[in-house]
Amino acid sequence: MNTFPECHGIIPARYESSRFPGKPLANLLGKPMFWHVHSRASQCPLLKSVTLATDDQRIHDAAVELGVPVVMTSSDHTSGTDRVLEAARKLKLDNDAVVVNIQGDEPCLEPTMLEDLLSPFESPKVKVATLASAIGPEEAMSPDRVKVVRAQNGRALYFSRAPIPFDRDGKMHSYLLHIGLYAFRMEALVRFGHLDPSPLEQREKLEQLRLLEDGIDIYVTETNHACHGVDRPADLESVKTILEKNQ
Template sequence: MSTLPECHGIIPARYESSRFPGKPLVELLGKPMFWHVWKRAGQCAALKSVTLATDDERIFKAAENLGVPVVMTSPAHASGTDRVLEAARKLGIDTEAVVVNVQGDEPCLEPGMIDDLLKPFGTCRAMVTTLVSTIGPEEADDPNRVKAVVASDGRALYFSRAKVPFDRDGGLHSYYLHIGLYAFRMQALMRFGELDPSPLEKRERLEQLRFLENGIDIRVTETAHACHGVDRPEDLNNILTILERE
């Protein structure tokens, strides 16, 4: 087994959100949400650095006051991946290094999920990696729960909001739930930035399909860790319960 390349974490944190404006600054146990994400990501020993990438002066100043490394990025980015790319370029990350897109709304992030995400970079010439977990048929019906279809060698075959693969015989099979945590070799991240949004990406509203439609493999690892993301204000009670328990 080869050793991991140099790895860096970047947390995209924009202020504007249709469902929850100002989410990165929401206070949890006396600290803003982005601080909890940064602190937990920093517990992953494989990451050489963890940096916040924002487009908002309020978030930037709050990060500086708390000693969180932060870079200012453009407010015009269409996706978190584009923001991560700009930040990685500003940080001068090497083309052979790996960049982890750490979701900024995961204040209960398990550092072990990042370890799972990085595993393929130590065993093969991975360019992009992501995670899945197993869910049942009823949960898979929800189009907001993105499903992944994975080959026997761990390559992603497709991602969809539809319930895939279709079960013609009507059995009660499990499905792979896609967990939106990504790691990119820097050269793959730069390639993403050069490509136009692809037809399937636009149709499904899933930016990872841009890689697959352009022949860039995504390696998938199943994780036993659960996600506890914050999409709406009503999600905060559950997050506070977890943080207080820990």
């Protein structure tokens, strides 16, 4: 009988951002954004711990003041996944543990999305998992909306900024939008950290393609929940409205 692995959430939170410097510290209803992400993620019963990973002393100190577990990481990382790997190593997580990369700009995160994300790990064969949700054809045309196609067993076949699959007959009513929440078994996360950026990754600017090009399967679970990420300061007002409704 298989036992469900130990799961840990890590929230990468860097200060520098071209579109929104200091985003993790943005004030939402009297608390910094990272606090809301941590609070929501901590409601997932499958997570044994949720830790903030930052490269900035201001974020670190604010987390300590609010009682949010935090580790300092290098400022040299080129991706959030690399930061998550360093944090996981500092936390000395077991090789079979599952590490969840929780986006630090999702203050309205639904805890049940994390349960959806982790559900494939009931199988010991699953090394990496992510989420997707249905969107319409018009939204799928945007290169900012990453699409995914998957096999019947849920394994990702490809991710793209292009609308995939190509709708030759003009009959498609929905596509699968990739949601950037990832869960890795520690061994797969370490392997990812040793890989160089791949040709398709560099072409599409999608780091998950590095895994597929190396032959690492990614399993995709469809969720009914939507994301409400904060990319720019202008996004804060709509997020505040959602948080106020959920209070």
